[in-house]
Structures are given as C-alpha cells and as structure tokens.
Amino acid sequence: MNASTRRWPAAVLCGLLASQAFAEEPVLVRGGKFESVLPPAVGVKEVSVADFHLDRTPVSNAQFAQFVQQHPEWRRDQVAALFADTEYLAHWSSPVEPGAQILDQPVVRVRWFAASAYCEARGGRLPSWYEWEYAETTNATDVSLHDVTWEWVDDFAGMLVAGDNRQQSDPDALRFCGPGGLTMEHKERYETLMRVALLSSMQARYTGPAMGFRCAQ
Numbered sequence: 481m482n483a484s485t486r487r488w489p490a491a492v493l494c495g496l497l498a499s500q501a502f503a504e505e506p507v508l509v510r511g512g513k514f515e516s517v518l519p520p521a522v523g524v525k526e527v528s529v530a531d532f533h534l535d536r537t538p539v540s541n542a543q544f545a546q547f548v549q550q551h552p553e554w555r556r557d558q559v560a561a562l563f564a565d566t567e568y569l570a571h572w573s574s575p576v577e578p579g580a581q582i583l584d585q586p587v588v589r590v591r592w593f594a595a596s597a598y599c600e601a602r603g604g605r606l607p608s609w610y611e612w613e614y615a616e617t618t619n620a621t622d623v624s625l626h627d628v629t630w631e632w633v634d635d636f637a638g639m640l641v642a643g644d645n646r647q648q649s650d651p652d653a654l655r656f657c658g659p660g661g662l663t664m665e666h667k668e669r670y671e672t673l674m675r676v677a678l679l680s681s682m683q684a685r686y687t688g689p690a691m692g693f694r695c696a697q
Contacts, residue, residue, distance in 0.1 A: 485636070489555075494571060495657070506533035506534055506535050506536070506604075506695070506696070506697060507533065507534055507535075507622045507623050508531065508532075508533055509531065509532055509533065509534050509538055509611070509614070509615050509618075509623070510531055510533070510683055511528070511529045511530040511531045511614075512528075512529060512583040512614070512618070512620065513526045513527065513528050513529075514526065514527060514529070514613075514614050515527070515616060515672075516610060516613055516614075516617075516637060517613070517669055517672050517673055517676060518609070518613075518676060527610050529587070529610055529611055529614045532607070532611055532614055532696050532697065533612065533696060533697040534612075534623055534628055534694065534695075534696050535623075535693065535694035535695050535696070536622055536623055536624060537586070537624050537628050538586035538587070538631060538692045538693060538694045539586065539587050539595075539598065539692065539693055539694055539695065540583065540584055540585065540586060540587060540639050541572075541578035541579075541582050541583050541586075541587045542578070542583040542584065542586055543587070544578075544587040544590065544598060545572075545576060545578050545583075547598050547601060548569075548575070548576055549576050549641075550601075551601060554594050554597060554598075555575040555576060556568050556569040556575050557571070557573070557575040558575070559594070560621075562685075563591060563593040563594065563684075563685065564591050564593070564594065565685060566590055567589055567687060568589060568590070568594070568664065568687065569587075569589055569590070570589055571588070571589055571689075581656065586629045586692040587692055587693075588629065588687070588688070588689055588690055588691055588692045589687050589688070589689060589691065590632075590687055590691065590692060590693060591684060591685055591686070591687050592606075592632050592636065592684035592686075593633045595686070595692075595693040596634070598693075598695070599693075599695035599696070602695055603696065603697070604695040604696060604697040605634060605696055605697070606632055606634040606695065606696065607633055607634065607680070607694070607695075607696035608633060608635050608696075609632050609633045609634075609635055609636070609639055609676075611633075611696055612625070613632050613672065616672065617672075628690060629689070629691075629692040630675060630678055630679075630690050630691050630692070631675075631691075631692055631693050631694060632691070632692075632693040633679065636679040636680070636682055637682075637683075637684070639676055639679055655670055658677060676693070
C-alpha cells in the first residue's frame with residue numbers, strides 16, 4: 481500500500497467534517513414553570529426556567545472530532561490526566577478520527593471537562609439539570625431527548641449531594657441516599673429518576689459507553 485492510499489481515510493473524514501457545521505442551530509425553548517423530580521426546596525414543587533437555546537440532538541462524533549482537531553489539548557493522547565483517564569474516547573479509531581461508521585452517532589466516553597470545553601468553544605455551555613428536565617418534561621419542539629444516550633449537565637455535582645465533590649466520599653451516606661431520595665417526586669418518571677441517580681453518582685473525570693452531551697445557550 482503506497483503513501484497516498486494510506487492517507488485516503490483521513491482525507492475522506494476531513495471532507496465529511498468540512499461538510500458539516502461545527503454545530504447545528506440550537507432550538508429556542510420558551511421558559512416557564514414545571515414540577516421537577518428534584519424540588520428546589522422543601523415544600524416547593526415548581527421550578528421556574530427562563531428562555532434558553534438547546535441543541536436538537538446530542539453532539540456527534542463528527543462534531544467532536546472537528547473540535548479536537550481545532551483544540552488538540554483535548555485529544556485523547558494529549559489531554560491532561562487531571563481531566564480524563566484511559567477510557568476517554570477510547571473507542572475512536574485514532575486520537576482525531578472516530579471512524580467512518582460512527583461519525584453521525586452521538587459522541588460518548590466524554591468527560592464533563594471535555595464536554596464543557598466543547599460547549600464553551602461554541603460560545604455556549606452545558607445545560608443545567610432543570611433546563612434539561614424542563615425540555616424533556618414539556619416535550620420541547622424539535623428537541624430529541626428520549627434516546628439511549630446519558631447526557632452531562634452543568635450542575636450534575638449538586639443534584640443529590642453537596643456541590644463540593646470532595647464531600648461525595650463523606651461517611652454520612654444519608655447525604656446521598658437519604659434526604660435526596662426523600663425529596664424526589666414523580667416516581668412514575670422512572671427514566672428521569674434513573675438519569676438523576678446516574679448523574680449524581682458521577683465525577684467530572686468519569687464517563688461511560690453511553691455518556692454524551694449537548695450544549696445550551
């Protein structure tokens with residue numbers, strides 16, 4: 481195989497990336513009030529959410545590949561150990577190429593740090609939990625939230641436990657499974673409650689084979 485033949489997969493990928501926008505136009509979600517599975521305070525059920533923009537779909541492998549090419553500090557072979565471990569983008573065919581078969585699929589095995597950096601590079605941010613849940617609960621138009629991807633939110637660390645991650649190892653286990661569990665409502669919304677349980681158990685360096693994200697503004 482000659483050098484020009486060996487280079488063609490990268491050339492094909494670059495062409496595919498160039499044909500896609502770094503991010504699709506986000507959807508405007510009109511704010512309002514709703515009842516969250518995580519009431520904001522004892523005796524308070526409704527949460528108010530202001531207008532915000534949210535990606536229609538989770539960030540794809542193609543979009544994230546374009547990001548790491550433009551920001552090589554987030555390549556899996558160059559990222560600081562503080563922000564990722566060996567599972568970060570481990571399923572990609574190379575540090576900058578996901579592989580043609582998964583280009584359009586949601587990017588997974590991404591840490592909170594990398595997800596947050598991607599959204600910031602776009603001039604956005606990760607959505608808050610209440611924004612994400614509000615869009616799901618109200619079936620926001622043109623936003624697909626009912627899929628197999630678990631998604632990072634900006635404030636994941638403060639959902640059922642103290643916002644300071646150093647306290648997640650607190651021997652007072654009641655901090656996690658007691659008051660937090662007792663304030664959870666709408667038990668029939670099992671999938672949403674499962675997302676809460678997963679996110680509240682995470683740390684920013686963690687991820688998984690189905691852990692992705694989308695951005696908000």
